[in-house]
Amino acid sequence: MAPRMTTSSYAVLGLLALRPWSAYDLAQQAERSLRFAWPKSERHLYTEPKKLVDLGYATVKEEPAGPTRTRKMYDITDSGREALREWSKTPPAPPAFEAETMVRLLFAEHGTIDDLTDALAKLKTDTEELHSWSLSIIEGYDSGDIPFPDRLHLAVLLATFQIELFTLIERWSDYAIAQANQWQDTTTPGTADRTPEIIRILTSHQTVLNQQGPKPHHA
Amino acid sequence: MAPRMTTSSYAVLGLLALRPWSAYDLAQQAERSLRFAWPKSERHLYTEPKKLVDLGYATVKEEPAGPTRTRKMYDITDSGREALREWSKTPPAPPAFEAETMVRLLFAEHGTIDDLTDALAKLKTDTEELHSWSLSIIEGYDSGDIPFPDRLHLAVLLATFQIELFTLIERWSDYAIAQANQWQDTTTPGTADRTPEIIRILTSHQTVLNQQGPKPHHA
DNA sequence: AGTATCGTACTGAAGTATTCAGTAGAGTCA
DNA sequence: TGACTCTACTGAATACTTCAGTACGATACT
Structure with missing residues (x-):
């Protein structure tokens, strides 16, 4: 067959x-x-x-x-x-995202706050690594290292998405770590918990993470 | 075994x-x-x-x-x-993202501009569907439909990421469609192509997509 | 001149996960 | 009463990953 x-x-x-x-x-x-x-x-x-x-x-x-x-x-x-x-003429499959850290978050009650923040920090450093690896390729383009020059616009458009995705994951990780550190333990969010407010924000199509501008990081 | x-x-x-x-x-x-x-x-x-x-x-x-x-x-x-x-104590695996549309983009030269924009539009509508499906669950939380109330803060923190991710994909799709429509065909980006500029922007840790504020969409 | 190390260039075997099709009882509405 | 949808799965084939292993080649170092 x-x-x-x-x-x-x-x-x-x-x-x-x-x-x-x-x-x-x-x-x-x-x-x-x-x-x-x-x-x-x-x-x-x-x-x-x-x-x-x-x-x-x-x-x-x-x-x-x-x-x-x-x-x-x-x-x-x-x-x-x-x-x-x-x-090229057929419809593409929907996108998929997977992150073990998200599963850790969902079932965080089985570990400590530190276990959770460790997992979130790992997501951040893994992403930063992918981020700089990706940037190093783009910097290569900038200095003339382009294996297929007539396809540069395609590669750069794709890279634009990648970079934005990495930035999002990094920003969310910081936010999530900050949130987790405010909880008393993994099962009780504590009195300062803003969850109900965040539900309102999300359902009204607003953004929770602050959009921060250009931030100088990794060499 | x-x-x-x-x-x-x-x-x-x-x-x-x-x-x-x-x-x-x-x-x-x-x-x-x-x-x-x-x-x-x-x-x-x-x-x-x-x-x-x-x-x-x-x-x-x-x-x-x-x-x-x-x-x-x-x-x-x-x-x-x-x-x-x-x-809970072991380090989680790095995140992964996959989208067939991105493969279409990378190999767009085998189809027409319309094939490419169709694929990008499909990414957008697929994402919008996931987005509203996800929002409908969060709206359920807001109106008291919460299967595991003591885990709400975990679900909402995860949902925050999901919503931001969906928003990013939607914004990028629009941007990518706009870019593709400026090309003469899938192999020649044309004279107005800003690729070199975008490479500069990406390598200097700036953002290419504009961060637009709250936007009223889907019912 | 020897050897250590890294890059090239794969293959086999075993297990994990997806796709697709199919079976069949139970509830619901017209 | 029939159509349809939801519940509750299973078998078989194929797709993909993990892990370990083999072995040559190039370069550097000692």
């Missing part, structure tokens, strides 16, 4: 449309460009191109890589490009 | 700590409370509690449900509560 084309399949096919890659290269490039849009395991990027070959959307070719080794280079076929064209 | 406890396992265990549920109930409740923090398929919520029973973290009991039917009620054990306590 022909395997089915998933979004991951099209993502890999999209990369192959840029130039031929080995599976190893695909894994590196996916890390750079797809990490925040369509995160997949490295292992998967070795499996996916084989499927594309089976479907006739790509070809493989062994190529020398050092004196005794070879590597498999994958390239897109015309029918692969056609598949991408048709995919 | 004992299966391993995943974040999904703890999420289900966390629900069981609130009260006993049937797998069917778990699926409904997970949809309400975990959908935006730890999205899982309905099917999975039938498999997970069986695993918890195997591990001794939960018990099952058949219970009448109608004249001839039964349903399986799952309940947490002491050892299950202990497992949650220990889990």
Whole structure:
């Protein structure tokens, strides 16, 4: 039976449309460009191109890589490009966000306030790391390190979202840590709790986190 | 071999700590409370509690449900509560965001500008739907429909993030559609393209999307 | 000249999670 | 009485992740 084309399949096919890659290269490039849009395991990027070959959307070719080794280079076929064209016309799936820290928050009653703030702080530092990693790529663009110059506007538009998302998570983490520190313990929010007020704010389409302007951080 | 406890396992265990549920109930409740923090398929919520029973973290009991039917009620054990306590102390995994629309954007050159703006518009409407669904739950809180009142502050803190995230996606979608409409086609951004400027803005930790205040939308 | 370390280039096996289809009783409204 | 929706699941196939392992190649250091 022909395997089915998933979004991951099209993502890999999209990369192959840029130039031929080995599976190893695909894994590196996916890390750079797809990490925040369509995160997949490295292992998967070795499996996916084989499927594309089976479907006739790509070809493989062994190529020398050092004196005794070879590597498999994958390239897109015309029918692969056609598949991408048709995919472009279909409606995309809804977005999904997942964060273990949020599950910790929801079930915070099983730990202490410190456990919770540790989890929230971890969310913040993880995000800051992704944030600076992402910025370092954009700074690369600024200094001329652009692998596919005619696609720069697409990459930058996507990056704009990523950066805003990171900033949001960082701001919310700070806010959440501040909130948690005001609670007596994880089951009792205490007398200063503003929850009812916040419910009003949220339902009236207002914003709870203050929009702070440019803030100088990480080097 | 004992299966391993995943974040999904703890999420289900966390629900069981609130009260006993049937797998069917778990699926409904997970949809309400975990959908935006730890999205899982309905099917999975039938498999997970069986695993918890195997591990001794939960018990099952058949219970009448109608004249001839039964349903399986799952309940947490002491050892299950202990497992949650220990889990609370471990560091959570980094967050992940995935959106097929972003993959469409990255490989927009295979379709037309209209294909791209359709995909972006779909992201927006999907998000608006999640947004109002989420707001309707919070409005329920405001009018007293609160299944677990002593956990309201946790749910509201999580909801604060969700609402901000939805707002961000909606604002970015509008911005992205506006950008795309200025391009001549999906491969040439045109002469009015501000990409270099935006790179500067992003690398200097400034924000590209305008923070607009409260905006009256959906009923 | 040797070796330690990191990068290249993968594969196998086992387990986790999703998709899809299907089954069937129970309540509700026309 | 029939249609429809909600309750309450299960089986099978496929998609994806995790983990460990293999092995060559390049560069630096000692």
